[in-house]
Amino acid sequence: MRPLSGWTRYQRGDVTLIRTKIWMGTGNDHKYQEAKKVLAEYGIELERLDIERGEIQADEPEEIAEYSLQVLDSDKPLLIEDAGLYIDKYGGFPGPYSSYALDRLGNKGILKLMEREGDREASYLSAVAYRDGDITATFRGEVKGELSHEERGTGGFGYDPIFIPAEGDGRTFGEISDKEKEQISHRARAFRQLAEWLIKQ
Ligand code: IMP
Numbered sequence: 001m002r003p004l005s006g007w008t009r010y011q012r013g014d015v016t017l018i019r020t021k022i023w024m025g026t027g028n029d030h031k032y033q034e035a036k037k038v039l040a041e042y043g044i045e046l047e048r049l050d051i052e053r054g055e056i057q058a059d060e061p062e063e064i065a066e067y068s069l070q071v072l073d074s075d076k077p078l079l080i081e082d083a084g085l086y087i088d089k090y091g092g093f094p095g096p097y098s099s100y101a102l103d104r105l106g107n108k109g110i111l112k113l114m115e116r117e118g119d120r121e122a123s124y125l126s127a128v129a130y131r132d133g134d135i136t137a138t139f140r141g142e143v144k145g146e147l148s149h150e151e152r153g154t155g156g157f158g159y160d161p162i163f164i165p166a167e168g169d170g171r172t173f174g175e176i177s178d179k180e181k182e183q184i185s186h187r188a189r190a191f192r193q194l195a196e197w198l199i200k201q
Pocket residue numbers: 028081082083084085098099100102124156157158159160185187
């Protein structure tokens with residue numbers, strides 16, 4: 001007999017999924033749509049709280065996501081995601097400063113910095129902090145890759161046109177479909193962990 005999926009087991013009553021509907025605090029529709037599709041695979045509905053979140057300066061995306069969640073006053077089962085691009089050669093920069101670097105330099109500016117750089121390895125990290133009453137949990141997803149030499153593609157958002165995932169065929173995240181990105185992205189990986197944890201609760 002085939003093993004039952006988490007959701008099937010839930011429907012049989014063998015395990016309890018504490019929530020089938022949770023909220024994400026974000027002003028970024030790309031992030032929300034991607035997370036929503038991933039959670040839907042597990043039968044979990046994601047609603048959006050359209051907020052400008054408070055951020056602290058910290059090295060780890062987990063700390064930033066957890067802080068942003070802490071200062072949000074809501075009795076809903078709620079999550080906050082923090083993500084960024086980490087360039088190996090620059091000790092992880094822009095990392096926690098990813099929004100700032102994108103605003104100030106843009107993808108063209110980042111490529112200019114990297115112009116003579118042979119080592120182009122980089123990763124995206126995503127941290128998801130979740131709270132439901134007294135229960136809190138944080139998850140991390142990562143995708144490794146490298147930076148392209150020019151912007152390619154119009155899909156995705158942010159750094160996607162300059163990020164080539166190692167698990168792909170050489171196309172940037174800007175050149176692949178949303179569906180392909182959802183198979184391997186940092187965000188999809190963090191949200192899958194959240195879903196699997198929710199199912200086990
Ligand atoms: P934050 O999580 O909203 O703070 O994101 C930090 C920065 O990283 C923003 O400028 C985003 O555009 C960028 N970023 C985060 N996730 C992604 C992604 O999946 N693709 C492209 N850029 C991203």
